[in-house]
Amino acid sequence: MGSSTTAATAGATPARQRPSAARIGPAAWLRANLFGSWASSAATLVLLYLILRAGWSFIDWAVIRAIWQVPAGAHGPDTTICRQAQGIGACWAVVGEKYRFILFGFYPYAEQWRPALVVALFIALFIVSGVRRFWRRELALLWIATLVAIGVLMWGGVLGLSYVPQNQWGGLPITLILATFGLALAFPLAVAVALGRRATSLPAVRLLCVIYVELIRGVPLITLLFMASVMFPLFLPQGVDIDKLLRAQVAFILFAAAYLAEVVRGGLQALPKGQSEAADALGLSYWQKTRLIILPQALRLVIPPLVNTFIGFFKDTSLVLIIGIFDLMKSGTVAIAEPAWQGLSSEIYILLAVIYFAFCFSMSKYSRNLERTFGRARNR
Amino acid sequence: MPNRCPAIVLSVLLATGAWTVAAHAQGSGSATLDATRQRGALQCGVSGDVAGFSLPDSQGVMRGIDADVCRAIAAAALGDAGKVKFVPVTTQNRFTALQSGEIDVLAAETTWTLGREASLGLEFAGINFYDGTGFLVKTSAGVKSAKELDGATICVQPGTSTELAIADYFRANNLKFTPIEIQDLQEIRNAFLSGRCDAYSTDSSALAAFRFIQGDKAKDLTLLPEIISKEPLGPSVRKGDDKWFDLVRWTMFAMMTAEELGVDSKNVDQMMTSTNPDIRRLLGVDGDLGKQLGIDPKWAATVIKQVGNFAEMWDRDIAPMGVPRGINALWNKGGLMYAPPMR
Numbered sequence: 133m134g135s136s137t138t139a140a141t142a143g144a145t146p147a148r149q150r151p152s153a154a155r156i157g158p159a160a161w162l163r164a165n166l167f168g169s170w171a172s173s174a175a176t177l178v179l180l181y182l183i184l185r186a187g188w189s190f191i192d193w194a195v196i197r198a199i200w201q202v203p204a205g206a207h208g209p210d211t212t213i214c215r216q217a218q219g220i221g222a223c224w225a226v227v228g229e230k231y232r233f234i235l236f237g238f239y240p241y242a243e244q245w246r247p248a249l250v251v252a253l254f255i256a257l258f259i260v261s262g263v264r265r266f267w268r269r270e271l272a273l274l275w276i277a278t279l280v281a282i283g284v285l286m287w288g289g290v291l292g293l294s295y296v297p298q299n300q301w302g303g304l305p306i307t308l309i310l311a312t313f314g315l316a317l318a319f320p321l322a323v324a325v326a327l328g329r330r331a332t333s334l335p336a337v338r339l340l341c342v343i344y345v346e347l348i349r350g351v352p353l354i355t356l357l358f359m360a361s362v363m364f365p366l367f368l369p370q371g372v373d374i375d376k377l378l379r380a381q382v383a384f385i386l387f388a389a390a391y392l393a394e395v396v397r398g399g400l401q402a403l404p405k406g407q408s409e410a411a412d413a414l415g416l417s418y419w420q421k422t423r424l425i426i427l428p429q430a431l432r433l434v435i436p437p438l439v440n441t442f443i444g445f446f447k448d449t450s451l452v453l454i455i456g457i458f459d460l461m462k463s464g465t466v467a468i469a470e471p472a473w474q475g476l477s478s479e480i481y482i483l484l485a486v487i488y489f490a491f492c493f494s495m496s497k498y499s500r501n502l503e504r505t506f507g508r509a510r511n512r
Numbered sequence: 513m514p515n516r517c518p519a520i521v522l523s524v525l526l527a528t529g530a531w532t533v534a535a536h537a538q539g540s541g542s543a544t545l546d547a548t549r550q551r552g553a554l555q556c557g558v559s560g561d562v563a564g565f566s567l568p569d570s571q572g573v574m575r576g577i578d579a580d581v582c583r584a585i586a587a588a589a590l591g592d593a594g595k596v597k598f599v600p601v602t603t604q605n606r607f608t609a610l611q612s613g614e615i616d617v618l619a620a621e622t623t624w625t626l627g628r629e630a631s632l633g634l635e636f637a638g639i640n641f642y643d644g645t646g647f648l649v650k651t652s653a654g655v656k657s658a659k660e661l662d663g664a665t666i667c668v669q670p671g672t673s674t675e676l677a678i679a680d681y682f683r684a685n686n687l688k689f690t691p692i693e694i695q696d697l698q699e700i701r702n703a704f705l706s707g708r709c710d711a712y713s714t715d716s717s718a719l720a721a722f723r724f725i726q727g728d729k730a731k732d733l734t735l736l737p738e739i740i741s742k743e744p745l746g747p748s749v750r751k752g753d754d755k756w757f758d759l760v761r762w763t764m765f766a767m768m769t770a771e772e773l774g775v776d777s778k779n780v781d782q783m784m785t786s787t788n789p790d791i792r793r794l795l796g797v798d799g800d801l802g803k804q805l806g807i808d809p810k811w812a813a814t815v816i817k818q819v820g821n822f823a824e825m826w827d828r829d830i831a832p833m834g835v836p837r838g839i840n841a842l843w844n845k846g847g848l849m850y851a852p853p854m855r
Contacts, residue, residue, distance in 0.1 A: 212727055233572050238598070241571040299599055302572075362605045365612035376599075376614070456560070456600040466561045466568060471725045471833055474563075477698055 197221030237302015302458035322392030348390035399430035542755030556582035644739035646716030724834025770821035
């Protein structure tokens with residue numbers, strides 16, 4: 133970069149109006165970065181060879197020698213050709229056969245348009261919430277309306293939709309419900325806890341917040357899920373049964389909030405003391421100061437670690453499989469437990485990875501945009 | 513329930529008044545049956561990830577012998593095999609789910625042992641599958657008996673009863689072995705096929721199914737004749753509700769009796785007019801077996817019609833996996849399935 137800029141400025145003399153192709157352009161970039169020396173050239177060639185080879189084997193496995201369909205047999209599909217091709221070609225027929233179970237779990241087959249619509253609603257909600265133009269009070273109403281619609285679609289029982297109990301939900305909607313509700317409810321709790329932990333004038337609140345964060349952070353998420361699923365029901369009188377998903381959801385919110393609280397506290401610590409003192413000098417109350425001066429700046433500072441935690445928790449939702457909730461990951465693994473399809477785990481795991489990647493990558497891409505927008509405002 | 517937590521029942525009675533008392537007086541005498549009827553569905557705990565026992569098919573419908581036992585109980589208790597809520601449980605939370613009332617029956621291929629029955633507050637209502645630890649070896653190794661496995665490396669899943677059974681068996685026979693512990697099912701199978709271990713050991717039903725899916729290559733693998741542990745699997749219920757226990761136990765016996773008498777889902781309607789007194793009693797044409805259990809007199813006919821007899825259940829769920837009937841045959845065909853007389 134530096135050399136090309138100097139070349140451009142030095143190129144004021146007519147004889148050197150344009151830098152030669154050897155100095156800018158892709159060829160020059162290649163020469164400078166990949167073939168700068170003998171060692172560099174050798175490393176480039178070796179790596180190129182390895183990448184091409186691995187890439188070719190993957191394409192060979194995933195596309196060229198792949199099996200897209202299997203014939204029907206006496207007891208369901210006949211997967212003999214997939215079994216013979218194992219290790220040579222992918223068997224995408226398993227995805228075609230099982231994708232509806234992986235995505236929607238035990239949800240009644242004829243009613244699966246409902247969870248499909250729920251997933252679409254969730255994605256639409258994420259996109260709308262991501263656009264800054266819509267960051268208004270009405271957005272909260274939109275969230276409530278969408279969540280009600282999602283509840284109606286999933287449970288049914290009204291508007292002519294048949295009732296589907298929660299234990300029949302599964303797959304992607306479960307993952308999205310756990311992640312969305314978990315993070316949406318954990319975030320306000322986290323801000324409250326982070327503020328409480330810094331409230332020097334309220335020692336009791338402060339102590340409570342410290343105990344909460346340290347207790348929750350001190351145990352693994354699996355422990356909390358087990359507590360919610362195994363121990364908690366024993367404390368309830370017999371016959372009183374709190375929904376398993378709700379119990380897992382609460383455990384999840386509590387866990388996420390403790391981690392997010394520490395991230396938010398990091399932002400609060402990083403803010404210069406002058407900001408708070410200036411707000412005091414203006415005569416703002418504690419809540420005005422927090423809402424208008426402290427939090428907007430503190431949260432902006434911690435966007436990268438916040439999104440990092442969000443992504444981590446999105447993936448952590450798959451841990452609910454240990455308490456028998458069929459989320460995306462669990463229904464994927466169960467789909468290949470059927471003898472006919474056993475051993476086709478690579479295909480299924482690739483599908484799951486693509487789904488998880490799509491969500492996590494959009495999150496991180498969006499956070500980078502957000503940082504850039506906010507960064508521009510600050511650097512102006 | 514009344515005999516387990518009287519304080520709670522008392523408070524409920526006080527709170528809701530005479531209506532509850534009346535409702536209780538009309539009940540069947542089984543808290544679980546009453547709750548199931550009121551809910552309109554049986555809550556059945558299944559593992560949901562073991563082929564042949566309980567595994568959802570591509571449409572998300574639970575298939576397998578455990579799932580069918582749940583359906584049969586629902587047919588007996590509610591008259592409709594479709595009224596089952598399958599609750600997937602894991603090996604960690606299955607007993608709590610039963611104790612806390614989250615499920616009415618646990619049918620998650622659980623082994624009947626003294627320890628579980630004596631200390632976990634549950635009792636086993638019967639056995640729907642006799643399993644046991646076995647060994648699978650490569651045919652090319654020429655091993656004919658487990659006694660010849662001295663010094664062998666054996667692939668096992670850690671933390672399972674298989675691990676314990678092998679250790680006991682080898683110690684009892686003064687043999688040595690090297691366990692290779694692999695958690696993941698797919699990995700352990702690959703390890704065995706690639707020759708990392710000489711033998712692969714787990715429940716013999718799973719070994720037979722694994723051998724079966726190899727297709728043409730099945731003859732390269734040999735299941736050794738020794739079954740070194742007893743793993744009777746069956747549904748269990750909470751202790752303290754004897755009426756419910758009876759219902760679950762006799763639903764399974766009814767399916768075995770139906771197989772014994774040649775009654776199946778196709779001919780059950782014709783059998784109603786049979787002159788055989790055993791069949792007439794079973795199907796509720798004569799006698800009052802249903803009344804004694806506190807359910808519909810034609811309960812067994814409903815079970816057989818909607819779910820089938822024991823053989824039909826086996827042929828639908830287990831036979832396609834290539835597992836021979838073996839000791840799971842009826843007592844008069846060399847197996848262990850024996851139903852006491854239904855009279």
